[in-house]
Amino acid sequence: xxxxxxxxxxxxxxxxxxxxxxxxxxxxxxxxxxxxxxxxxxxxxxxxxxxxxxxxxxxxxxxxxxxxxxxxxxxxxxxxxxxxxxxxxxxxxxxxxxxxxxxxxxxxxxxxxxxxxxxxxxxxxxxxxxxxxxxxxxxxxxxxxxxxxxxxxxxxxxxxxxxxxxxxxxxxxxxxxxxxxxxxxxxxxxxxxxxxxxxxxxxxxxxxxxxxxxxxxxxxxxxxxxxxxxxxxxxxxxxxxxxxxxxxxxxxxxxxxxxxxxxxxxxxxxxxxxxxxxxxxxxxxxxxxxxxxxxxxxxxxxxxxxxxxxxxxxxxxxxxxxxxxxxxxxxxxxxxxxxxxxxxxxxxxxxxxxxxxxxxxxxxxxxxxxxxxxxxxxxxxxxxxxxxxxx
Amino acid sequence: xxxxxxxxxxxxxxxxxxxxxxxxxxxxxxxxxxxxxxxxxxxxxxxxxxxxxxxxxxxxxxxxxxxxxxxxxxxxxxxxxxxxxxxxxxxxxxxxxxxxxxxxxxxxxxxxxxxxxxxxxxxxxxxxxxxxxxxxxxxxxxxxxxxxxxxxxxxxxxxxxxxxxxxxxxxxxxxxxxxxxxxxxxxxxxxxxxxxxxxxxxxxxxxxxxxxxxxxxxxxxxxxxxxxxxxxxxxxxxxxxxxxxxxxxxxxxxxxxxxxxxxxxxxxxxxxxxxxxxxxxxxxxxxxxxxxxxxxxxxxxxxxxxxxxxxxxxxxxxxxxxxxxxxxxxxxxxxxxxxxxxxxxxxxxxxxxxxxxxxxxxxxxxxxxxxxxxxxxxxxxxxxxxxxxxx
Numbered sequence: 001x002x003x004x005x006x007x008x009x010x011x012x013x014x015x016x017x018x019x020x021x022x023x024x025x026x027x028x029x030x031x032x033x034x035x036x037x038x039x040x041x042x043x044x045x046x047x048x049x050x051x052x053x054x055x056x057x058x059x060x061x062x063x064x065x066x067x068x069x070x071x072x073x074x075x076x077x078x079x080x081x082x083x084x085x086x087x088x089x090x091x092x093x094x095x096x097x098x099x100x101x102x103x104x105x106x107x108x109x110x111x112x113x114x115x116x117x118x119x120x121x122x123x124x125x126x127x128x129x130x131x132x133x134x135x136x137x138x139x140x141x142x143x144x145x146x147x148x149x150x151x152x153x154x155x156x157x158x159x160x161x162x163x164x165x166x167x168x169x170x171x172x173x174x175x176x177x178x179x180x181x182x183x184x185x186x187x188x189x190x191x192x193x194x195x196x197x198x199x200x201x202x203x204x205x206x207x208x209x210x211x212x213x214x215x216x217x218x219x220x221x222x223x224x225x226x227x228x229x230x231x232x233x234x235x236x237x238x239x240x241x242x243x244x245x246x247x248x249x250x251x252x253x254x255x256x257x258x259x260x261x262x263x264x265x266x267x268x269x270x271x272x273x274x275x276x277x278x279x280x281x282x283x284x285x286x287x288x289x290x291x292x293x294x295x296x297x298x299x300x301x302x303x304x305x306x307x308x309x310x311x312x313x314x315x316x317x318x319x320x321x322x323x324x325x326x327x328x329x330x331x332x333x334x335x336x337x338x339x340x341x342x343x344x345x346x347x348x349x350x351x352x353x354x355x356x357x358x359x360x361x362x363x364x365x366x367x368x369x370x371x372x373x374x375x376x377x378x379x380x381x382x383x384x385x386x387x388x389x390x391x
Numbered sequence: 392x393x394x395x396x397x398x399x400x401x402x403x404x405x406x407x408x409x410x411x412x413x414x415x416x417x418x419x420x421x422x423x424x425x426x427x428x429x430x431x432x433x434x435x436x437x438x439x440x441x442x443x444x445x446x447x448x449x450x451x452x453x454x455x456x457x458x459x460x461x462x463x464x465x466x467x468x469x470x471x472x473x474x475x476x477x478x479x480x481x482x483x484x485x486x487x488x489x490x491x492x493x494x495x496x497x498x499x500x501x502x503x504x505x506x507x508x509x510x511x512x513x514x515x516x517x518x519x520x521x522x523x524x525x526x527x528x529x530x531x532x533x534x535x536x537x538x539x540x541x542x543x544x545x546x547x548x549x550x551x552x553x554x555x556x557x558x559x560x561x562x563x564x565x566x567x568x569x570x571x572x573x574x575x576x577x578x579x580x581x582x583x584x585x586x587x588x589x590x591x592x593x594x595x596x597x598x599x600x601x602x603x604x605x606x607x608x609x610x611x612x613x614x615x616x617x618x619x620x621x622x623x624x625x626x627x628x629x630x631x632x633x634x635x636x637x638x639x640x641x642x643x644x645x646x647x648x649x650x651x652x653x654x655x656x657x658x659x660x661x662x663x664x665x666x667x668x669x670x671x672x673x674x675x676x677x678x679x680x681x682x683x684x685x686x687x688x689x690x691x692x693x694x695x696x697x698x699x700x701x702x703x704x705x706x707x708x709x710x711x712x713x714x715x716x717x718x719x720x721x722x723x724x725x726x727x728x729x730x731x732x733x734x735x736x737x738x739x740x741x742x743x744x745x746x747x748x749x750x751x752x753x754x755x756x757x758x759x760x761x762x763x764x765x766x767x768x769x770x771x772x773x774x775x776x777x778x779x780x781x782x
Binding site for chain 2: 027028030031032041043045046047048050052054077078083095096097098099110135139140141145147148155156157158159160161162163164165166167168169184185186189190191194196197198199200201202203204205206207208209210212213252253256294295296299300354357358359360361362363364365367391
């Protein structure tokens with residue numbers, strides 16, 4: 001089976017994961033979420049007619065001729081909970097954002113005034129037209145109107161606007177909730193004591209961090225013992241809780257293949273690619289399961305080439321742009337296999353990092369891209385143009 | 392004071408925030424963190440000599456001539472904790488990743504073999520050179536070598552490699568820890584009952600989500616009452632815990648300016664820009680404080696144009712690229728002020744969204760960029776090229 005055919009098969013498995021009902025969350029948790037329905041303003045914005053400047057609320061008639069001397073009858077601060085009547089011919093000292101006194105129709109900025117000789121009076125030096133520096137109620141948005149439309153991936157400005165509109169909770173499509181299960185009797189958690197034949201498990205943190213980086217929520221992450229009954233116990237515990245399960249290991253042609261045995265209704269194939277030949281797709285109790293091979297490099301590359309694009313798309317993150325680059329050295333690739341070499345981009349082009357071996361995980365740490373070599377290319381010259389995928 | 396002069400002043404205030412000692416965290420929490428010192432492998436990788444294929448471990452001498460019939464003396468699974476001796480002239484069934492039996496020097500893939508007529512024996516159809524499909528211990532990386540160098544912003548591949556190398560904890564520069572404090576007697580939390588003269592606070596969620604989006608950690612986020620004693624109480628409680636404090640409101644020329652009064656040693660200026668004229672920088676008990684104005688649009692724009700770049704740089708995130716675009720309609724801008732209009736990018740260019748008023752927060756939600764108009768440009772024609780900053 002070709003890489004592209006398996007990729008297409010994964011795409012359809014994902015359709016199931018997309019059927020998610022929306023959840024109510026506080027606006028403050030909404031960053032990056034997909035708004036599931038229009039958010040309507042609970043209030044007019046501005047809520048009340050208010051001043052745009054620190055200055056004096058007046059009626060235009062009394063400052064028609066300047067300089068004009070007016071009595072200051074009140075001081076109106078933002079947040080003051082009373083409502084004021086404007087005294088015609090007088091002025092109210094008003095702060096930015098404070099409610100306009102009823103009857104006042106313009107604001108004279110403080111810098112256009114000065115204290116008069118008589119205490120409690122000011123001199124207005126220049127006039128303003130009706131409505132100057134007055135923010136009318138509802139001039140930004142009217143109560144009940146849509147502040148942010150459904151289908152928006154929420155950025156800070158959307159959250160701020162919804163909060164200003166009095167909206168506390170919103171319906172969003174929940175993040176894709178994923179479980180990561182790594183398998184392999186030989187796996188030991190980093191930091192634990194290691195015995196003969198055992199290795200440290202890099203796949204749990206590798207897959208979980210890939211998913212988080214690409215906008216998914218990792219609801220479970222654990223190592224499974226290498227027995228179908230144990231793996232089934234783990235799957236039964238997590239399956240109701242997640243939209244997708246990703247496994248590593250246990251799917252190739254060996255005698256002990258725990259994922260393959262447990263998910264016996266799944267489709268397990270050898271895909272014509274390297275690394276990452278063994279691949280599987282299954283459904284467990286209605287939840288799609290992506291089964292990747294267990295070699296750390298195979299696991300990470302499988303995620304990058306099969307899962308990353310669809311996970312990012314689901315989260316509303318932009319696709320990582322693939323580029324082309326020139327090889328700084330010749331490459332030999334296996335005939336009939338799509339090969340994903342690890343590479344490092346530089347000013348002169350892309351240089352393969354270490355060999356193609358799927359155990360070279362330390363070498364992969366120093367790579368920053370995959371070099372994608374099609375099935376029918378076997379000898380690629382130095383300077384040849386190749387497709388590179390950012391890591 | 393000009394926009395660029397105030398921006399430069401903020402840059403130096405940030406230098407203080409950067410003097411942070413590194414913290415020890417589990418590798419699994421390391422995504423996006425800056426590694427503070429080289430991470431050394433605790434083991435050789437591979438840890439032990441192992442098979443790259445499912446097949447049979449043999450000595451090359453016994454398969455020099457093929458077909459060769461060999462007795463299978465053992466089955467070696469990955470994770471098996473014993474160590475096996477190779478029986479010269481015989482074969483051991485071996486799984487991918489299983490330790491090579493001592494004395495065997497090559498692996499024959501299972502597809503190059505078939506069962507012999509005699510039970511417990513196999514026929515090898517094609518030979519392999521010494522070392523074929525054998526991963527030597529340390530061939531990826533040697534114990535004690537650097538897996539990931541200091542100064543790396545950690546991606547999944549780094550975390551996976553460190554985990555494989557047995558590394559459980561790493562020293563990283565902690566995320567910038569920030570407190571957000573919004574001020575204004577008129578502010579009410581969205582969802583609460585609103586009284587006359589009050590408005591909903593959009594700045595708390597707006598600033599907090601900006602900071603999170605740009606890689607910082609928001610350690611505190613709260614609304615302060617409009618009294619210096621109350622604000623001081625809040626600052627005293629959080630100051631030891633954060634690298635930076637961001638405030639909104641309370642810094643302009645009104646009679647009740649709580650931030651300005653509380654941080655009386657700070658520098659409060661009117662910056663020649665719109666929105667966001669009033670700006671402040673202070674230091675409270677050694678911690679830098681960025682003081683933004685309180686109008687929701689002014690607050691968000693201030694963050695974008697003064698803080699975003701430095702917060703992202705600190706977090707190791709790439710700068711948001713500014714682009715140029717053509718205006719789809721003429722614009723009038725105030726002389727002597729750098730003006731940041733909200734705009735929406737389209738196929739034909741950039742269109743200003745609503746007016747310049749700093750209270751138009753719902754309108755800002757529908758914008759996707761800022762249009763940056765220099766101080767000396769007042770009448771900009773339709774079709775003119777302008778600088779746009781992505782939101």
